[in-house]
Amino acid sequence: MLGSNQYGKAEIRIVRVDRRPDGDELTDLNVSVALRGDLAASHLTGDNSGVLPTDTQKNTVYAFARHGIAGIESFARRLAEHFVQSQDGIHEARVSIEQYLWRKVDGRHTFEKTGETRTATVHHGHHGTQTVSxxxxxxxxxxxxxxxxxxxxxxxxxxxxxxxxxxxxxxxxxxxxxxxxxxxxxxxxxxxxxxxxxxxxxxxxxxxxxxxxxxxxxxxxxxxxxxxxxxxxxxxxxxxxxxxxxxxxxxxxxxxxxxxxxxxxxxxxxxxxxxxx
CATH class of the missing domain: 3.10.270.10 (Urate Oxidase;)
Incomplete structure (x- = not known):
């Protein structure tokens, strides 16, 4: 029998530059999406009628970034809620984000990469929404x-x-x-x-x-x-x-x-x- 399963698009690299008169801001992310729901048919018979392609998931991340990212927690939550609400067969979504930090060195548009990485994972589904940073x-x-x-x-x-x-x-x-x-x-x-x-x-x-x-x-x-x-x-x-x-x-x-x-x-x-x- 088929046990627990999930699928999604892993490690979507995205860099957003917020252009501002007083100097640019840089957001450098690695986003991974995983979805769960009524997906047994795809595994058992190859019926993909309930499968949102992982390429579409990638494009969704890029499209959402066009409207701004702000904090990685809120960005992950927006994405997770979207995948569950827009797809009848998807009941749970997990969005995990790594943010690579850059420090502005000239006050305008030159950056230096720092050492640590910020992380955020949002789970959304029947259990509610939980955030882990x-x-x-x-x-x-x-x-x-x-x-x-x-x-x-x-x-x-x-x-x-x-x-x-x-x-x-x-x-x-x-x-x-x-x-x-x-x-x-x-x-x-x-x-x-x-x-x-x-x-x-x-x-x-x-x-x-x-x-x-x-x-x-x-x-x-x-x-x-x-x-x-x-x-x-x-x-x-x-x-x-x-x-x-x-x-x-x-x-x-x-x-x-x-x-x-x-x-x-x-x-x-x-x-x-x-x-x-």
Whole structure:
């Protein structure tokens, strides 16, 4: 029998330039659409009478962008609602957007690409509408105010305890909300990382999630995935030199991966609407 299924157009690249007298604004997006509904006939018999072509979905994204994008959350919601309302056989839509950020460097029309990526996913259907915003590849590093000690040690442990270390991570975070300002949420993550004297990356994760909930009342939960980007002191003793926490080797793998959810008290977990296979 046919189980859960979906289809759509993935990774629609779109760049919109808003022409303004005081300088252009640039919006750089990667949009993916997925639809669910009465689609069994297409799978079982090849009857495509209920299938909106993925090429049409692509064109719809471009046409909607002509009328303006504004925030990626509102753009995703407009698209998701359109696909459900305009197609009798489509009951659910998911629109996921990655926004690549550019910083204006001359005040007019020259831009520099930044490192992190903003994300938004909107689900619309019988369950209502849910919005999840986020940020990924937000690289943060602090040169001190981080420790790691008191951990379990067995016959395979070689890691020494430390009272002062570099702490670095590449933040991948999402937050479920109803109208939260993504800039406020991102700044809360950065501020918590900066001012938490960390005894473990787990502690920092909880501080970051809690800070978003404190500053953004519209957010009900925060999911964080924090790879520990290890920096190890280089042993300079063979060269007759000391190393007072100044020269490090930045290792890219393997790495610790700390993940968790920080949820507001009393909030129930909603019906699962994130489609995975």
């Amino acid at each position: 986020g940020v990924k590849d937000l690289v943060l590093l602090k040169t001190t105010d981080s420790e790691f000690h008191g951990f379990v040690q067995d016959q395979y442990t070689t890691l020494p305890e430390t009272r002062d270390r570099i702490l670095a991570t590449s933040v991948n975070a999402t937050w479920r909300h109803d109208g939260a300002d993504p800039r406020t949420a991102k700044q809360a993550l950065v501020d918590a990382f900066a001012d938490t004297h960390s005894l473990a990356l787990q502690q920092t994760l909880y501080s970051m999630g809690s800070r978003v909930l404190e500053r953004c009342p519209e957010v009900v939960e925060v999911k964080l995935s924090l790879p520990n980007k290890h920096h190890f002191l280089v042993d300079l003793a063979p060269f007759g030199m000391d190393n007072p926490n100044e020269v490090y080797y930045a290792a890219d793998r393997p790495y610790g991966l700390i993940e968790g959810v920080v949820r507001r008290d009393g909030v129930e977990v909603p019906e699962e609407v994130v489609w995975t296979f």
